[in-house]
Amino acid sequence: xxxxxxxxxxxxxxxxxxxxxxxxxxxxxxxxxxxxxxxxxxxxxxxxxxxxxxxxxxxxxxxxxxxxxxxxxxxxxxxxxxxxxxxxxxxxxxxxxxxxxxxxxxxxxxxxxxxxxxxxxxxxxxxxxxxxxxxxxxxxxxxxxxxxxxxxxxxxxxxxxxxxxxxxxxxxxxxxxxxxxxxxxxxxxxxxxxxxx
Numbered sequence: 362x363x364x365x366x367x368x369x370x371x372x373x374x375x376x377x378x379x380x381x382x383x384x385x386x387x388x389x390x391x392x393x394x395x396x397x398x399x400x401x402x403x404x405x406x407x408x409x410x411x412x413x414x415x416x417x418x419x420x421x422x423x424x425x426x427x428x429x430x431x432x433x434x435x436x437x438x439x440x441x442x443x444x445x446x447x448x449x450x451x452x453x454x455x456x457x458x459x460x461x462x463x464x465x466x467x468x469x470x471x472x473x474x475x476x477x478x479x480x481x482x483x484x485x486x487x488x489x490x491x492x493x494x495x496x497x498x499x500x501x502x503x504x505x506x507x508x509x510x511x512x513x514x515x516x517x518x519x520x521x522x523x524x525x526x527x528x529x530x531x532x533x534x535x536x537x538x539x540x541x542x543x544x545x546x547x548x549x550x551x552x553x554x555x556x557x558x
Contacts, residue, residue, distance in 0.1 A: 370458035373437040378403065379461035380434050382453035384537075387497040389448035390425045396446050403434040405467065407474040426474060428534055429496050432467065456540045487533065492541040495531060506543045 372379060385393045394406045407426035412419060425431075430453065433443060443449060452459055487493065491507045508528065 369456075370460065372459060372461040373435070373440055375437050378434045378436050380405075380432055380464065380467050381459065381461060383431050383433055383443060384450045384453050384496070385429050385431060386448045386450060387429055387501060390429065390431050393446060393448050394431055396448075397431075397433060397443065400442055400446070402439055402443065405432040405434075405471070407432075407470060409474070429537075432462065432470075454540075487536070487538065490543040492539040492543065493536040494539055495535055496537050497535040500531075504539060 373381075383393070390406055394404045397404045408423040409426050411422050411424060413422055429450075435443060440452075444451070454460070487507055487510075489507055489509065492504060493507055494504045495501055
């Protein structure tokens, strides 16, 4: 008996441009935005303005609202051009599906960012047993399993890529869910409870 795997959904369209999220290398969002614009691709990078006070000066900075994410509006033939752009890692997918972001949600995001109020963006709640990938710093690309939470600012993940188990504490802003769950995820939850924001 052969089991058929469901086909991944791809909402790219040949004619109608749609919004998608793209994952970039750490602290390269502005460079990717510039390069994509030079290629004629519509890009939106939500930025939040901060004033930093130092001992001898005041500095105004703009920091991406969502680290390592930019939003692009493309048609299907532009897909490969985006992936070929330096510092683009991949399209953000839900499980294996390439899902378009509704225009209405993009408009809400633009309006909220345009208000100029401080916004706290957090990834959808992590649960113990989630597979996560480190998306910033020297460990970018490593994957592991979320095994406990010390507090809202630190998650403990277990890495097994090296052939042995290594546990480390990681800031949740440097993680993203891969969509997979550990085979023994229930064991993590029973030991530690669930962690969600």
